[in-house]
Amino acid sequence: MPRTGVFVCWCGINIAKTVDVEGVAAASRSLPGVVHAETYKYFCSEPGQNLIKEAIWEKRLDRVVIATCSPSMHQATFREAAQAAGLNPYLVQIANIREQCSWVHSNREEATGKAVALVTAMVAKVRRDEPLQAFTLPVNRRVLVIGGGIAGMQAALDIADAGYPVVLVEREPNLGGRMAQLSETFPTLDCASCILTPKTAEVARHPLIELLAYSEVREVSGYVGAFTATIARKPAYVDWDKCIGCMLCQEKCPRKTPSDFQRGMGPGKAIGVNFPQAVPNRPVIHREHCTYFQTGKCQVCARICPVDAVDFNQAETTQEKQVGAIVVATGYEVVAPDQFGEYGYGKYPDVIDSLAFERLNSSSGPTDGVIRRPSDGAVPKEVVFIQCAGSRDPDKGKPYCSKICCMYTAKHAMLYRHKVPDGQAYIFYMDIRAGGKRYEEFVQRAVENDGALYLRGRVARVYPEDGRLVVKGVDTLSGQNVEVFADLVVLATAAVPSGGAPGLAQALKVGTDEHGFFNEAHPKLRPVETLTRGIFLAGSALAPKDISESVAQASGAAAKVLALFSREELLADPLVATVNESHCSGCFWCRPTCPYQAIEEKALRDRQVATVNAGLCQGCGACAAACRNGAMKLRGFTDEQLLAEVNALCL
Amino acid sequence: MSLTWEPKIVGFACQWCTYAGADLAGTSRLQYPATVRPIRVPCSGRVNPAFVLRAFQRGADGVLVAGCHPGDCHYTTGNLFTRRRYSLVKRFLEYLGMEPERFRVEWISAAEGKRFAQVVQEMTADLKQLGPNWKMRETT
Numbered sequence: 074m075p076r077t078g079v080f081v082c083w084c085g086i087n088i089a090k091t092v093d094v095e096g097v098a099a100a101s102r103s104l105p106g107v108v109h110a111e112t113y114k115y116f117c118s119e120p121g122q123n124l125i126k127e128a129i130w131e132k133r134l135d136r137v138v139i140a141t142c143s144p145s146m147h148q149a150t151f152r153e154a155a156q157a158a159g160l161n162p163y164l165v166q167i168a169n170i171r172e173q174c175s176w177v178h179s180n181r182e183e184a185t186g187k188a189v190a191l192v193t194a195m196v197a198k199v200r201r202d203e204p205l206q207a208f209t210l211p212v213n214r215r216v217l218v219i220g221g222g223i224a225g226m227q228a229a230l231d232i233a234d235a236g237y238p239v240v241l242v243e244r245e246p247n248l249g250g251r252m253a254q255l256s257e258t259f260p261t262l263d264c265a266s267c268i269l270t271p272k273t274a275e276v277a278r279h280p281l282i283e284l285l286a287y288s289e290v291r292e293v294s295g296y297v298g299a300f301t302a303t304i305a306r307k308p309a310y311v312d313w314d315k316c317i318g319c320m321l322c323q324e325k326c327p328r329k330t331p332s333d334f335q336r337g338m339g340p341g342k343a344i345g346v347n348f349p350q351a352v353p354n355r356p357v358i359h360r361e362h363c364t365y366f367q368t369g370k371c372q373v374c375a376r377i378c379p380v381d382a383v384d385f386n387q388a389e390t391t392q393e394k395q396v397g398a399i400v401v402a403t404g405y406e407v408v409a410p411d412q413f414g415e416y417g418y419g420k421y422p423d424v425i426d427s428l429a430f431e432r433l434n435s436s437s438g439p440t441d442g443v444i445r446r447p448s449d450g451a452v453p454k455e456v457v458f459i460q461c462a463g464s465r466d467p468d469k470g471k472p473y474c475s476k477i478c479c480m481y482t483a484k485h486a487m488l489y490r491h492k493v494p495d496g497q498a499y500i501f502y503m504d505i506r507a508g509g510k511r512y513e514e515f516v517q518r519a520v521e522n523d524g525a526l527y528l529r530g531r532v533a534r535v536y537p538e539d540g541r542l543v544v545k546g547v548d549t550l551s552g553q554n555v556e557v558f559a560d561l562v563v564l565a566t567a568a569v570p571s572g573g574a575p576g577l578a579q580a581l582k583v584g585t586d587e588h589g590f591f592n593e594a595h596p597k598l599r600p601v602e603t604l605t606r607g608i609f610l611a612g613s614a615l616a617p618k619d620i621s622e623s624v625a626q627a628s629g630a631a632a633k634v635l636a637l638f639s640r641e642e643l644l645a646d647p648l649v650a651t652v653n654e655s656h657c658s659g660c661f662w663c664r665p666t667c668p669y670q671a672i673e674e675k676a677l678r679d680r681q682v683a684t685v686n687a688g689l690c691q692g693c694g695a696c697a698a699a700c701r702n703g704a705m706k707l708r709g710f711t712d713e714q715l716l717a718e719v720n721a722l723c724l
Numbered sequence: 725m726s727l728t729w730e731p732k733i734v735g736f737a738c739q740w741c742t743y744a745g746a747d748l749a750g751t752s753r754l755q756y757p758a759t760v761r762p763i764r765v766p767c768s769g770r771v772n773p774a775f776v777l778r779a780f781q782r783g784a785d786g787v788l789v790a791g792c793h794p795g796d797c798h799y800t801t802g803n804l805f806t807r808r809r810y811s812l813v814k815r816f817l818e819y820l821g822m823e824p825e826r827f828r829v830e831w832i833s834a835a836e837g838k839r840f841a842q843v844v845q846e847m848t849a850d851l852k853q854l855g856p857n858w859k860m861r862e863t864t
Contacts, residue, residue: 143747144764172750173762177841183730183758190761584800604798648766666769668800693799694770698809710766715775722734722761723782 075200078134079110079192080125082117082141084171091175093185097140100189104196108132117147125151126158135160136199140168140192161204163647163709168195190722197717205647205708210688212298213397214638215240219290219577222250223269224612224623225402226276231631232400233281237638240394241276242304244573246287247351248273250404251613254334256434256442258620259484260515266350266437273352286353289573291391293580294670296688297607298397298643308387310358311344315382318354320345322374322383330362336429338439338447344374344383348437358383398607398634401591402627403577405568405613408463408470416462416564417535422448423542424535424562426462427481434488444492446561453496453560456489457544458482459532460502463567471567471588476617478565479506483516485563486525498525499557501532501546509619528555535562568617582668583608590616601630609633648709649690650697656704657682663696663705672696731785731851733760733844736775738768738803741792741833748837756841757848760788767791768829769802773813776827780817780860785851786826788843793831803831821859825850 079101083089098110109132115121116139128134137160139151144167152162168191178184214237218229221243229239247253253273255265276282285304292303311322323345332341334348343362346354364371365385375383407428418424423446425433436442446453460478463470479502486498505527507513519525532546544557570589578585583603584592591614594602601609609630612623637643650671659681664672671689674681683705685696694707703712737743743764749756765771768791779787789810797803810829817827828847832839 172747176750178758187758693767695802698772719779
């Protein structure tokens, strides 16, 4: 028979007011195995913890039940105290008589009766507890960063600078992500390339960063400290090791195509890089645009290449990387605005989205930084910006605020005025959300210095008239319908998760919200962690974010990775499932219930049985409920323990 | 049966959602009858139907299995098994002749302290109407 001690806390008057704590202690003295029971005002305090420790020594207790607040409050405190007194911490159980008893009941007799029942159940449970040791997992101190935008690069650099190797995977042929497409950044108006390209260069030459561009993560298995990622390298049809980056191929390629990077405003080629400062500075052949792949004739690039790097037979290759942690920084895209028929996107060439306006502003863009409208190349004299195109629109678009649009639209209005001093910018908006350091001042500058005209209201229709566009909307401040003649209409379209995010979320077994953004472990207190240990998040993969927030979060994710890497071994919770092999019939009904693929097959002499990979197991117990033979046992929540609790509570 | 008879409810509560929701009911000082005896489990998917039957056999007047809302499971899919498993168990109990009010499966999130209190109130009122569980209780 174990020697159990019961400690009933008063919690000042929080418990003692409603529950007769002395009565609970007295009742527990007659429970089987209980050799000691006492009460105290605050067991969580230092003298309270000392009382527990002394009782463990003096009464030679080998089990402890503390009737007190919720285990989420002080279970860890009491387990540490017990451990300090030489007792295995997993031989301590909490009976929650505050949150789930004294605070929710007012009848003293009933509350005391319930408290006795809860203590009885815990005494029955703790009797069946075994001493457990947290087990150790070795940590592979190399990290996989998925996404080479500003967030991914920042995380990669922070971790590599701390001395740990990084595998950085980027889906596109070059680093930079969305930021590479931007012209200037708010609220400083410094050019995006000028602050981005030093970072891309630093990533490329860092000895501890292995850059896998034009690659995608296909599969991830394993667990914290020991993940295996399968990474596919898409065929570039150019041998990047041979290539010297002269870009003669791009120059000579006869096939002109609309470039996705330039938001369809050209000029792209079937072979080449997205922009001149691309890192790595290596071209890819876009198979769908290439004349050779379409007709079997051409091969101009192959003939012109001085180092014979073009290889039309290149195929996808995959490789496996072993890493200890993963940072997901897959960023965002903008929603295709053609679903908003009233704005005429896709129908009228002079209705563009704001990423296209960034390209028009960019000196590496299709117009070399001169703002010209797509239809006829004329410099627009009046430009209408429409904010919340698809954001804050639960009916047709996304219900959330895309967060960055108010600021970049103010920036667009300013940049436009700087380039076209006699031009006029009109901005239709719902609200201006300019929270952030020097953000509100920035918007005010657009209004006061650069004459941006803000109209509060929605746009109902955009239609062409005499070679211009008519924007019909309402100004809700004056209550008037307004019509603006515009040469160019720019839609601030909603930000949505990157196209690769759903597949990646599935491979990582990490949750997303209803819009496909990755879910953090806790929205306030654990904003860069996921619920899967060892997988972290940064940047717009979680929700739309501006550059400074993405960078801050990336450094936060890097700090979490470094904390993980600060030890050679990790301590893992021992409350995992184990198999009683002599009872296991090898039916594997448990297997489909496991969300972590932790159940593996093990060959005995005469049959196959289930075995649990303790590194993968998260201790949910789904397998234990599915097991028909009772062979699967979840430590800390065994059938015997839970049935003992049931029995005790039904007394 | 005395006039002051109070039913006894065994409540299995997943530690991430419902148990935390019940804690929230406490920190919000919501009052509900002292009829429910919670058992903390890691996930509602851990609750073996044998536990439910044992509770009824030992004289519980009602049993509640409660976890995260489908789609919100801490372990991604645990409560989906709960949902399927207990739609069968519920029919089985009714087949045995148990009144359907005696067994409930509820989705109560960590934010729904109010919902937890409300479920206990509803169940207590229903069970008071029904009276004690004589059907499955073991005679001692």
